[in-house]
Amino acid sequence: MKLTIHGAARQVTGSMHLLQVDKYKILVDCGLDYEKDHNIQMNEDFPFDPVEIDLVILTHAHIDHSGNLPTLVRLGFEGQILCTPPTADLTELLLMDSVSIFMRKAQKKGKRGKSKFNSGGQPLYLQKHVMDTVERFVTIGFNRPFRVNGDIELTFIPVGHLLGAAAAVLKINDNGTEKSIAFTGDIGRKNYPVLNDPESLPQVDYLVTESTYGGRFHSKGKSVEETLVEVIEKACIKEQGRMIIPAFSIGRTQSLVFALNKIFSSGLLPPVKVFVDSPMASMATGIYRKYHNLVNQEAQDFYKNQGDEFEFDNLTYVETLKDSRQVSNYFEPCIIISSAGMLEGGRIQDHLFYNIQNYYCTILFIGYCAKGTLGHRLLRGDSIVHIKDRDLAVYATIKQTDVLSAHGDHEDLTNVVHQQDKTKNKSVFLVHGETESMQALADSLEFDEYKVVIPEKGISYEL
Template identity: 50%
Template sequence: MKLTFWGATRQVTGSMYLLEIDDYKLLIDCGLDFEKDKNTSENENLYYQSLFPFEPSLINAVVLTHAHIDHSGNLPNLVREGFEGQIIATSATQKLTYLLLHDSATLYQKKIKKTHKKNNKYASPSVKSEWFLPKHVEDTDEHFFPLQFNRRFAITRDIYVTLIPTGHLLGAANVFLEVKENGTWKKILFSGDIGRKNYPLLPDPEIPPQADYLICETTYGNRLHQRHLPPEEELFQIIQKTCVEIPGRLIIPAFSVGRTQALLYTLHKLSVQKRLPPIKIFSDSPLAHQSTKAYEHYLSLLNEEVQKFYTEHKSLFDFENLIFVEDLRTSKQISNYTEPCIIISSSGMVQGGRIEHHVKANIQNPYATILLVGFAAEGTLGYKLLHGDKTLEIGEKKLPVYANICSIDTFSGHGDQKDLLEFVQTQDSHKLQKIFLIHGEEQSMIDFKDFLAQNGYPQAIIPNKGDSFEL
């Protein structure tokens, strides 16, 4: 049995891992790599000559940990290039993946039309292009096989999979594989993205079974969350300061799926407690609006507090003064709304999406506050704001930063170093043969590897892209 790492190695994005059991090929995650341009090496030429470093038609099945694009975004391309098998995931992951992929495909379609108009010819995505269209998303959705949490499912007679709740995002799971080879059962655990305890909306991650091999994410491998106040208290204090004491505009970059729902639910709780000032709250993302419906549809997957809240108030996200913004024209108008207000818009890293024009319109406004509520990858506008850059280049303009910039990590869906260690400590060090560290910035992986060694887990290694290991 051989495991090959084809993504999220020494970087955050592009999760993709190929497990070969004799002639059977199982792919765990199939995400878009947003960082490949800066990490290209001579050994990775194969990855760029074709869209995949393997033949998609030879992949027998895919197991998807969760819906985020850096884990799911290459699925339409896999199907387009010949994949015919099943995509195993929870039903909630299937729904959110469809929404995210369809949103991406719509953006790609606009880019193609723009190119067509500019060049006066049809610009079709080639086989080697990562662009895909809504049709490819529809085709991909037909391959999904929804699997309940904690149900042991036989992929083949000798391969079993169990999806274990891990928080982080609606439907997100650890993937636990049991493989029979030469009469011996081997157990492999893929962390996916590990959630944190006491997170708004989601239950705490469950304890996974013992494995022989662990593939573990390291997004916050060298950082701890601030953990100062409960989410509603921290958000209340920020709103008081930015919209009441200084009657200004609070702009919150947030991913449409996951982060926005946690924010809206927390705001709803404040509204019920009559602690929200009478100001407009704009949720500026059609994708976020669709996703909120998905969260309410899968109410049974949310935590007990949320289910009780829904029973009492008949809604998780609908409250006074909340406005869902659908069209782009209205979106641009609210950037200059004259009264104090809150604008929640994507993307969370301030890279693409409607949030860019909100930031552009307000970055020179000393009465505006931009609140960053999660991780931002190096090179993004969010990263630059977090690190105190005095000017921002948005489009073709360089703009001085006069707006107030602040950050909290209360709404980060990722577990921190302590949470990651607790996840690894669910495994008996004497039974665990290897730990592979993935999905994190390189320094985060190095630091977490040292941290694990200090805590009795010296068997961690950091693979490079394309590295294969016999299990």
Template identity: 35%
Template sequence: MTMTLTFLGAAGEVTGSCHLLTLGHHRVLLDCGLIQGSRQAEARNREPFDFDPGAIDAVILSHAHIDHSGRLPLLVKQGFTGPVYTHNATAELCDIMLRDAAMLQRRDAERLNKKLEAKGEPPVEPLFTEEDVDALMGSMVPLEYGQLQQVVPGLRLVLEDAGHILGSAIVQLWLELGEWRKKLVYSGDLGRKGMPVIQDPSYIDSADLVVMESTYGDRLHRSLPETLEELKGIFARAIETATGNILIPAFSVGRAQELLYLLHLNAREWGLERWRVYLDSPMATEATRVYVRHFRLCDDEFRAFTRQHPGRHPLLSNIEFIQTTEESMALNEVDRGMIIIAGSGMCTGGRIRCHLEHNLWRKEADVIICGYQAKGTPGRALVDGAQSLKIAGKPIEVRARIHTLGGLSAHADRDEMTDWYRHISGTPPVVLVHGEPEAQQSFAEHLSQYSRHLVVAQRHDCVDLTALPELVWLGPAKDD
């Protein structure tokens, strides 16, 4: 009988989160996310799973972001029939995000099949369809923070607030198998203290093993006050010239809502009254309504503001919500005076690419990058100083001012992750996931002064949970 954890995604990279927990004859997944980044990276989503989907008993989903949830419909398509345990707000957000992802998969397949047909090659299917999403949503088991849930015999689950996006969770698991009793804590994506809208991450009191993200393990974020001053300065310069637009690529869940709130609170101080603010993302609009419905999960300031201003919610005020493609295209007829928030956050697709096509070459325009940009993405190219960007098959010269705001990140930085870990008693062993190699190695060196047992997971690494607190590595987990 085995008790193991195998790392199958977001191991040595940021996206594609997926970890397989084996407890005797039971198999449970922690997350099942899409791989994002370059075309070569995303092509790996079509590779077979490293396990039989039909043999998975249950999935525990930490939060709704596509790099953690995005292959769940594919898992169902290929035979998974078990429950998916997650926070109830995450379930609502997944219903929105995964349907949008299915639509994009269908469109991508249609475009590719036209090219394949011209070459006389066989067509491809979408990775998954809306019918697969329907089947998945029927498997969702919504939970509240702090609610105890048995997942399979010998495995109990409690979710706590990770402070990353609405419904994001730290996963606490109590495992029992024969004589062994172990507690596993999976951080999911950890948020930050003192950020707007979302609660601070919860502290965890104990663990036998901590599986921990490390996205920003090699840096410290600017403080929120410093970041707001930087934003104010960007807007002030744009207002002074008044000759261009401001584009903000933003993740539809989390960052978009945070930006709407900040723009609402600071509109007068930042001189935005004469600017028109657009949220050009139907998915972000739907997600914003989920935030409004679940405002009781948010921080004290946001809840108080909501109660004080019924009917004038800070996420729905002074913003123009763009729905149709025609409305979105019409924005490109205007060359100044607009702040456009649109997805995708890494500029890999979505309406932001059309707005970049029409504004990136203008030296009067500004582009504010305020979220993580994976290697190989257009957003990362802009951050790294690219002179041009290929959009719709043609190179667009980068003449706009590019601003990178690390201070709005929804991920904890090195010291914030360290503080979270140090609140866990007994300095338990740590396995780092969800990070680029350079950031992970830097964080491992920093955190090693607090934990004797610490490693960076590579894909297919498998740890024997019965040997804890020693980290004993095995080959890929085998069925008994």
């Protein structure tokens, strides 16, 4: 059995791990690498032949885990893609949105006679390739062992982070020897709005775990609602300004809307107009309603006692581009929730374009921003940023909170590893994290006497 980390090796995005059992090749996740400065051609240059991949296992829908699947299919992959039912539905939404973003950027670059896409100046993939990909989805429920073939069994374990997100646990007969390996995908955190807490993983021989927040700890002491009340009260009540919250349409927006619902329905703040400016967020919310049996008990109880957790007075889901532009002309205090969370495309760029130089605007980041993104540049304090072909001075107030981060912190990550008996676990592989985060987590685990590997990209490990 051989493991090769082809993506998210000593970086966060582009998760892609190849597990080879004899001649059978399994690809765990196939995400877009956003840290290649959007040189899309680099994303289509797979370090293996897609035709030779027998199976794909998808841990969850986020684009840094799913976003390169249509490319894999376009270049010859013909196998099944195994995932949970919510992951299949949410991934289809995200991939269709990626096509729209690719098309807009291809047209934009084409006008300049230069493209950062593939050699023909075309998008990485088209709607047809997304539909071809969706046809390959085979969905499996949580905690239901699935026999891949005579030698391999797969079980999805809930890990929070996103509706449908799962760790992939594989039991393998490797030439007569029983082996086990788990891929955590992205690990959630406890007491997160809407989502259930991550479940414990079984004992495995090898663990491949994310390390995004290695060495970092989430803020403690204030709840999600308390933190939001404090920021909203200053930005929208006292200063009578507007607050823009970049949020991923799938996952983060639903948790944020539920938190705001609890705040306003309980009277913690006077009413403030809230715009959710993302058609994809509206569609994703429909999927959350579809799989309402998978949301946490708090959300289910809220629904029974007070109604839809994703609807409340003064909340408007903005659908059309025309209505989105009218939001910019709404001069009363308001909260604008728009995608994408790292500011790389989407309607959020329009709102930033018109508000980045507004002294009475607060931009609140509620999630991770990868290096190279506009969000990362704002968070590091750049005084001038490039938006929609213009260099704009930053006069708006930039704030960040981690209370709505869907990633577990250092303590959460170590707790996942500590579920493993260190005398039985043979190696812990760290992926999906910046080098400093990986090293901090590795140091902590090695102190606890776990065998830790920080894999290099493309290096194979015999298991």
